[in-house]
Amino acid sequence: MHPLVHLLVALIAILTFIALNGLILVYVERKVAGFIQRRPGPFEVGPHGLLQPLADALKLVGKQLVMPRDADRILFWAAPLLSFAPVAICLLPIPFGPHLLGLNVNLGLLLVLAFSGLNVLALCLAGWGSNNKYALLGAARAVAQSVAYEIPLLLSVLCVAFTCGSLNFVDITVSQTKHGLLSWNVFSQPLAFLIFFVSALAETNRAPFDLPEAESELTAGFHTEYSGMGFGLFFLAEYSYMIVVSAVASVLFLGGWSGPFFSGHWWMLGKIYALILIMMWFRWTYPRVRFDQLLNICWKWLIPLSLINLLGTALIINLVR
Amino acid sequence: MAFSKKKVRLMLDKPSFNLNGDYYSSRFSELGKGEGDTLILNLGPQHPSTHGVLRVIVELDGEYVRRAEPVLGYIHRMHEKMGEVKTYVQYLPNMGRVDYLHALAWNWAYVGAVEKLMGLEVPSRAEYIRVITCELNRISSHLLWWGAYVLDLGGFTPILYAFDDREILMDILQIPTGSRLTYCYYRFGGVSADLTETFLTQTRSFIERFKTRIPMYHDLVTGNMILRGRCEDIGALPVEMARRYGATGPVLRGSGVAYDVRRMEPYSVYDQFDFDIPVGKNGDAMDRYDVRMAELEQSVRIIEQAMSRIPDGPFINPDVPDRILPPKGEVYFAVEGARGKIGVYLISDGTARPYRLKLRAPGYSNLHVFAELAQGTILADAVSILGSLDLVIPEIDR
Amino acid sequence: MTTIQKTLKGLWSLIVGLKVTGKEFCRPWITVHYPRQEVTNLDSYRGHIDLVPLPADPRTPLCIVCRRCEEVCPSGCIRIEGHVPGEEKGGPVRQLLLISNVPLPHSAAREPICAADKTLRVLDGFSLNYNLCSLCGLCVQSCPVSSLRFSEDVYLAGASRKDFEFDLLKRLKHRGRFAKIKKAA
Numbered sequence: 001m002h003p004l005v006h007l008l009v010a011l012i013a014i015l016t017f018i019a020l021n022g023l024i025l026v027y028v029e030r031k032v033a034g035f036i037q038r039r040p041g042p043f044e045v046g047p048h049g050l051l052q053p054l055a056d057a058l059k060l061v062g063k064q065l066v067m068p069r070d071a072d073r074i075l076f077w078a079a080p081l082l083s084f085a086p087v088a089i090c091l092l093p094i095p096f097g098p099h100l101l102g103l104n105v106n107l108g109l110l111l112v113l114a115f116s117g118l119n120v121l122a123l124c125l126a127g128w129g130s131n132n133k134y135a136l137l138g139a140a141r142a143v144a145q146s147v148a149y150e151i152p153l154l155l156s157v158l159c160v161a162f163t164c165g166s167l168n169f170v171d172i173t174v175s176q177t178k179h180g181l182l183s184w185n186v187f188s189q190p191l192a193f194l195i196f197f198v199s200a201l202a203e204t205n206r207a208p209f210d211l212p213e214a215e216s217e218l219t220a221g222f223h224t225e226y227s228g229m230g231f232g233l234f235f236l237a238e239y240s241y242m243i244v245v246s247a248v249a250s251v252l253f254l255g256g257w258s259g260p261f262f263s264g265h266w267w268m269l270g271k272i273y274a275l276i277l278i279m280m281w282f283r284w285t286y287p288r289v290r291f292d293q294l295l296n297i298c299w300k301w302l303i304p305l306s307l308i309n310l311l312g313t314a315l316i317i318n319l320v321r
Numbered sequence: 322m323a324f325s326k327k328k329v330r331l332m333l334d335k336p337s338f339n340l341n342g343d344y345y346s347s348r349f350s351e352l353g354k355g356e357g358d359t360l361i362l363n364l365g366p367q368h369p370s371t372h373g374v375l376r377v378i379v380e381l382d383g384e385y386v387r388r389a390e391p392v393l394g395y396i397h398r399m400h401e402k403m404g405e406v407k408t409y410v411q412y413l414p415n416m417g418r419v420d421y422l423h424a425l426a427w428n429w430a431y432v433g434a435v436e437k438l439m440g441l442e443v444p445s446r447a448e449y450i451r452v453i454t455c456e457l458n459r460i461s462s463h464l465l466w467w468g469a470y471v472l473d474l475g476g477f478t479p480i481l482y483a484f485d486d487r488e489i490l491m492d493i494l495q496i497p498t499g500s501r502l503t504y505c506y507y508r509f510g511g512v513s514a515d516l517t518e519t520f521l522t523q524t525r526s527f528i529e530r531f532k533t534r535i536p537m538y539h540d541l542v543t544g545n546m547i548l549r550g551r552c553e554d555i556g557a558l559p560v561e562m563a564r565r566y567g568a569t570g571p572v573l574r575g576s577g578v579a580y581d582v583r584r585m586e587p588y589s590v591y592d593q594f595d596f597d598i599p600v601g602k603n604g605d606a607m608d609r610y611d612v613r614m615a616e617l618e619q620s621v622r623i624i625e626q627a628m629s630r631i632p633d634g635p636f637i638n639p640d641v642p643d644r645i646l647p648p649k650g651e652v653y654f655a656v657e658g659a660r661g662k663i664g665v666y667l668i669s670d671g672t673a674r675p676y677r678l679k680l681r682a683p684g685y686s687n688l689h690v691f692a693e694l695a696q697g698t699i700l701a702d703a704v705s706i707l708g709s710l711d712l713v714i715p716e717i718d719r
Numbered sequence: 720m721t722t723i724q725k726t727l728k729g730l731w732s733l734i735v736g737l738k739v740t741g742k743e744f745c746r747p748w749i750t751v752h753y754p755r756q757e758v759t760n761l762d763s764y765r766g767h768i769d770l771v772p773l774p775a776d777p778r779t780p781l782c783i784v785c786r787r788c789e790e791v792c793p794s795g796c797i798r799i800e801g802h803v804p805g806e807e808k809g810g811p812v813r814q815l816l817l818i819s820n821v822p823l824p825h826s827a828a829r830e831p832i833c834a835a836d837k838t839l840r841v842l843d844g845f846s847l848n849y850n851l852c853s854l855c856g857l858c859v860q861s862c863p864v865s866s867l868r869f870s871e872d873v874y875l876a877g878a879s880r881k882d883f884e885f886d887l888l889k890r891l892k893h894r895g896r897f898a899k900i901k902k903a904a
Binding site: 033036037038039133134137207208210211283284285286287288289290291292293 | 360362381384471474475476477478481482485541542545547548550551699700701702
Binding site: 407408410411412413414415417418478482485488492495496497499500503505508513537540541542544545546547549 | 728729730732733735736738739740743749760763764765791792793853854855856857860869
């Protein structure tokens with residue numbers, strides 16, 4: 001197949017995947033929240049509430065797009081688009097199965113990290129462009145949080161890159177299929193996995209690090225002024241980044257599409273959803289971390305630990321070779 | 322009133338926004354703007370958490386609170402005025418609505434004040450019934466405070482576990498009182514209905530269940546590292562400041578002062594029960610939290626003792642006159658509510674309606690501690706301090 | 720305790736928290752799933768008040784028109800009409816159904832009858848403006864013949880205030896419409 005046609009098909013498939021997942025994850029989140037809280041969750045719309053996310057999506061699409069009077073028009077409307085746009089690109093280099101790959105990029109890891117950093121810019125624009133004190137405070141917090149947690153994210157990912165010797169997702173996956181289950185990177189780099197997971201929670205603004213969206217303090221943080229599809233795009237972007245981050249974690253640490261009995265895309269999807277379920281579990285259990293404590297965790301704990309991990313990995317690899 | 326299209330267009334073309342805010346925020350910004358670039362923000366009066374309609378104007382320097390000032394009156398319902406135009410009996414349902422979370426304590430304060438003024442005797446069974454129901458109500462109030470406090474801090478689940486227990490309590494208290502929240506149960510000289518066997522069995526099984534739930538709450542929330550980081554060393558209230566503002570209840574006990582109206586000025590049969598007064602050490606938010614959680618266990622102790630010793634007899638004094646006409650005079654009666662010392666000061670001029678009925682709400686004194694405590698803290702800490710004071714704004718505004 | 724020990728203890732507390740919510744996730748719902756299920760503990764519930772009929776005649780209330788409930792109600796929701804059989808009805812008949820937002824002032828309520836007065840009175844109308852009722856139960860408890868009781872209408876819903884202005888005498892007659900009155904011997 002011509003590479004451009006392949007790319008186009010992959011993009012369409014990824015966009016469909018993201019859209020479907022948006023619906024499914026909203027439903028799963030509300031059901032998980034309901035069951036943890038000993039109540040049914042959505043139940044009325046459709047059998048057992050299955051059509052609830054569809055109804056919500058239709059509602060959001062049908063709402064009037066309101067902008068505050070003195071808000072900066074370009075910045076205000078660019079923010080949700082900028083938040084959602086890089087997601088498709090982030091999912092391109094990730095192998096979902098032995099033959100399911102959008103684009104074989106030698107620098108796949110770098111691509112994902114670079115484009116997921118655009119989310120920070122989107123938050124900044126949303127907060128500033130809303131002409132709202134609460135939004136500004138929320139955006140300031142969000143930017144500081146995202147920028148701070150990029151570093152341990154990168155450092156923990158580098159450990160895996162050192163172990164495998166490549167930034168290409170396909171190579172990393174293949175290197176974990178050698179000895180079955182035990183060759184998964186989570187067993188050789190457990191600390192890196194934990195640091196990556198915590199940094200991923202902070203990057204996607206999920207609890208316990210959801211201070212930028214703190215409801216009880218700042219109404220809704222940086223997306224206070226958005227309603228209708230603007231809010232819908234932010235919402236969708238948040239869930240999509242969760243998928244991106246879980247997909248990267250499964251490829252890097254949990255062996256990607258490899259599995260004991262039959263390797264394939266079902267294992268990949270299973271791992272992604274397992275990680276997402278754990279993220280949801282965290283959200284409904286823990287209170288929020290205060291902002292300075294959040295930065296403390298990053299600067300005083302995660303970065304030194306990941307640096308030590310990196311140095312240790314480099315040392316061991318040099319000794320082994 | 323219909324506006325013509327032309328008028329609407331004119332209105333939209335020339336907006337006249339008052340960017341100076343209303344009376345309170347413009348007065349706040351005049352009163353002492355510090356140096357530097359500060360932001361004046363309104364927290365409330367609509368709140369995503371269950372404080373009520375409290376408005377706090379804060380001056381923020383980045384994330385730090387320079388000054389904070391609560392603005393009250395959004396739910397002022399003129400209870401004290403109603404006390405002057407209603408007869409003594411007609412005023413009873415009002416007391417359930419002042420602080421709907423610990424309605425029976427307010428019921429008790431009012432009924433106790435009139436009984437003290439008239440010299441009415443309350444039969445011993447009625448006293449025990451009052452103790453049991455008031456302590457059950459105290460448990461329910463503390464549970465809601467706990468759930469709402471953790472909700473303020475971002476934990477969405479514990480409030481629903483607390484409401485599970487509260488539902489059982491509301492069902493239990495529905496049996497004698499008939500209501501689930503705004504109880505109007507006490508009458509002059511006793512209570513309005515006796516306790517049934519169903520009530521006693523359900524209370525016993527609730528207590529058995531509750532004893533297994535409290536460790537679960539401690540596991541989920543009290544020991545949690547994140548919560549401790551949000552509560553420890555936050556809002557340390559020195560005893561001298563507490564005395565200056567007149568703070569009572571767990572706010573005062575968290576700072577180390579073991580002042581509880583049930584022990585210091587015992588009313589009814591509280592001097593016959595064996596219970597501890599939990600106190601904290603530093604007066605920070607974690608201490609106040611621990612004091613309230615310990616009070617849950619003490620309330621359970623009191624209920625168990627009362628249920629084992631409840632005597633038989635009438636549940637209301639049969640000699641209470643049909644028309645309540647207290648003699649001329651004034652009286653003050655205080656009880657220990659979940660939030661602190663609830664007081665009713667009653668002046669009677671011998672007629673069927675009180676001359677003056679003053680309600681002393683503990684939340685009013687506790688709230689104003691916040692203005693001084695929040696200075697210099699981060700906004701997230703200010704919210705945590707506000708939650709730890711256990712405020713119910715309808716009680717403050719009356 | 721050193722920082723490392725404190726941190727490890729803190730991390731363990733996080734795992735304990737996850738265990739609690741994990742266990743609760745697997746347990747059944749505790750909510751009453753209305754409208755598929757309904758609450759079952761309504762025998763002590765305070766719904767709006769209703770008249771209690773005579774045991775012998777389900778269409779006549781026990782009410783002796785003493786007006787104590789009308790006097791004690793803190794919100795002025797009750798309006799009673801009655802007459803002494805044989806006497807002229809006093810003045811023009813007041814409209815029994817209240818117009819919303821215009822509750823009659825207290826001075827329009829007649830004075831309650833004192834306990835020594837044994838004149839027989841007949842109830843002509845008993846209207847309750849449930850919009851104002853605070854469910855305090857003072858009316859039920861002040862009735863000397865226990866002619867008022869609470870109903871169990873917990874799923875009461877209406878679209879306007881007029882839906883909550885009840886004519887309790889009409890409700891009583893409606894409830895007793897199929898009963899056969901025992902003839903006095």
